[in-house]
Amino acid sequence: MLGVYAVLDLHCHILPNLDDGAQTMDESLEMAALAASSGVHYIFATPHCNTRDPRKNYRSAPLIAAYETLQQALDDRQIPITILSGAEVLARGDFEAHLEAEDFMTLNGSRYLLTEFYFDEAPAYMEHCLQAVEAARLVPVIAHPERYFCIQRNPGLATDWAERGRILQINKGSLLGTLGQSACLTAALLLRRAVNPVIASDAHRVNLRSPHMGPLLELLDRSFPEIDPRLVLHTLPLKIAKDETV
Numbered sequence: 488m489l490g491v492y493a494v495l496d497l498h499c500h501i502l503p504n505l506d507d508g509a510q511t512m513d514e515s516l517e518m519a520a521l522a523a524s525s526g527v528h529y530i531f532a533t534p535h536c537n538t539r540d541p542r543k544n545y546r547s548a549p550l551i552a553a554y555e556t557l558q559q560a561l562d563d564r565q566i567p568i569t570i571l572s573g574a575e576v577l578a579r580g581d582f583e584a585h586l587e588a589e590d591f592m593t594l595n596g597s598r599y600l601l602t603e604f605y606f607d608e609a610p611a612y613m614e615h616c617l618q619a620v621e622a623a624r625l626v627p628v629i630a631h632p633e634r635y636f637c638i639q640r641n642p643g644l645a646t647d648w649a650e651r652g653r654i655l656q657i658n659k660g661s662l663l664g665t666l667g668q669s670a671c672l673t674a675a676l677l678l679r680r681a682v683n684p685v686i687a688s689d690a691h692r693v694n695l696r697s698p699h700m701g702p703l704l705e706l707l708d709r710s711f712p713e714i715d716p717r718l719v720l721h722t723l724p725l726k727i728a729k730d731e732t733v
């Protein structure tokens with residue numbers, strides 16, 4: 488069932504005690520071990536950034552130390568996972584000023600910025616922010632578009648984004664149906680119709696949007712025979728990690 492390729496998980500709240508993901512280092516290590524057991528080799532550690540939480544997770548020495556501390560703990564326990572840097576940046580508030588100041592951690596230091604919106608955000612504000620990302624010479628990787636109400640109503644908006652070179656990052660849990668029926672239907676549609684979608688766990692805990700990829704691989708095998716799992720879980724995320732054009 489598991490692929491013979493290294494899975495890269497592009498979106499994971501694995502850094503301890505920086506957001507509503509893992510709360511302790513033990514929890515982070517448990518998540519990593521579970522991911523590794525399902526074929527994941529690389530995890531982009533993407534704490535929430537620029538939310539209303541006082542922990543803003545902008546680019547800083549302590550944040551960079553947090554990736555390194557987790558990597559050291561993984562190495563010490565011989566858990567075969569490589570941590571790549573990142574953040575899940577919420578487009579709100581002073582988003583543009585922080586973009587200009589280069590306060591956001593991109594995915595592994597690449598041109599790709601994992602960008603999320605409030606679920607009820609207006610399409611016009613989304614477009615405004617996506618253009619701001621592009622004006623900063625970055626490429627938006629749009630976190631879980633299938634969860635946004637405007638995309639559930641009009642999936643064509645997201646397929647248009649993809650045609651314009653913006654990357655759609657679909658959540659594993661949406662496809663598996665654990666994030667509601669609308670998200671499930673929209674995720675399936677985007678996976679089938681959008682240009683170059685990728686899938687990631689958006690894991691928060693061992694048992695909250697789990698980092699284990701097994702059920703996803705089974706679902707792709709069973710229900711999406713036209714989708715190459717290697718492309719959405721390895722090839723495209725690897726291009727992002729290497730800062731190559733998708």
Ligand SMILES: [Fe+2]
Pocket residue numbers: 498500575630689
């Ligand atoms: Fe997330």
